[in-house]
Structure formats: C-alpha cells, structure tokens
Amino acid sequence: MKSKKHIINLALGISFATTLFVVGCSSSENAAVTKSGAELWGENCVRCHNAPSPTAFGDIQWEAIGQHMRIRAGLTAVQTDKVVEFLQMAN
Incomplete structure (x- = not known):
C-alpha cells in the first residue's frame, strides 16, 4: 500500500x-x-554594428541583406521576414 x-x-x-x-x-x-520587425531589428542589428537607415537600401537589397544577416545573427526565418518587411515598408 x-x-x-x-x-x-x-x-x-x-x-x-x-x-x-x-x-x-x-x-x-x-x-x-x-515581436515586431522593428523590435527585432533594434535588438539584433544594432547590437553588432550601427545599423543603416531603412532608406539606405531598396527592397531587393534589404531582402539579400536579410538573408545574409539571418545566419550571422542567428534569426529564424519568421524573424528575418519580419525585419525585412519592416525595412522595406520604412524605405
């Protein structure tokens, strides 16, 4: 028992x-x-270097930069898409 x-x-x-x-x-x-794309951009891009203004590049360039930096920053695909979407909307 x-x-x-x-x-x-x-x-x-x-x-x-x-x-x-x-x-x-x-x-x-x-x-x-x-988290929003703006929050993710602020937390992940600025921690390593001075992130450029969203107007510094065009939509296609931000897409390429996002894919390159995704690996370096350790972001997921969803997070990367949010950051790129934010940057494309802001330029």
Missing part, C-alpha cells in the same frame, strides 16, 4: 515538472515570434 502511494506521488511529481518545462519553453518561443 505504501509503495503504491509512493509510485503515484512520484508519477504526479514527474508530470508536474514536465508540464512546467514544456510551458516554460513554449512561452519563450512565443515571445520571440510576437
């Missing part, structure tokens, strides 16, 4: 810890996805 109760408590504890882990991971991913 005591052993069965111990196993149930252990299973509940593991389930609770797993739930906390999964919820914690998904909320940080969601935070990155919900």
Whole structure:
C-alpha cells in the first residue's frame, strides 16, 4: 500500500515538472515570434554594428541583406521576414 502511494506521488511529481518545462519553453518561443520587425531589428542589428537607415537600401537589397544577416545573427526565418518587411515598408 505504501509503495503504491509512493509510485503515484512520484508519477504526479514527474508530470508536474514536465508540464512546467514544456510551458516554460513554449512561452519563450512565443515571445520571440510576437515581436515586431522593428523590435527585432533594434535588438539584433544594432547590437553588432550601427545599423543603416531603412532608406539606405531598396527592397531587393534589404531582402539579400536579410538573408545574409539571418545566419550571422542567428534569426529564424519568421524573424528575418519580419525585419525585412519592416525595412522595406520604412524605405
């Protein structure tokens, strides 16, 4: 009887810890996805160098720059698309 109760408590504890882990991971991913292109540009482009004005390049150039810098900045495809869209709308 005591052993069965111990196993149930252990299973509940593991389930609770797993739930906390999964919820914690998904909320940080969601935070990155919900940021605007302007926020992502400010956080990622300015940290390494003085980012040029959005008017410094045309739409096609921003697309190429976005793909190149995506790798260097470690951005996801969604984040890169948001940054490029922001820059293209601002030029």
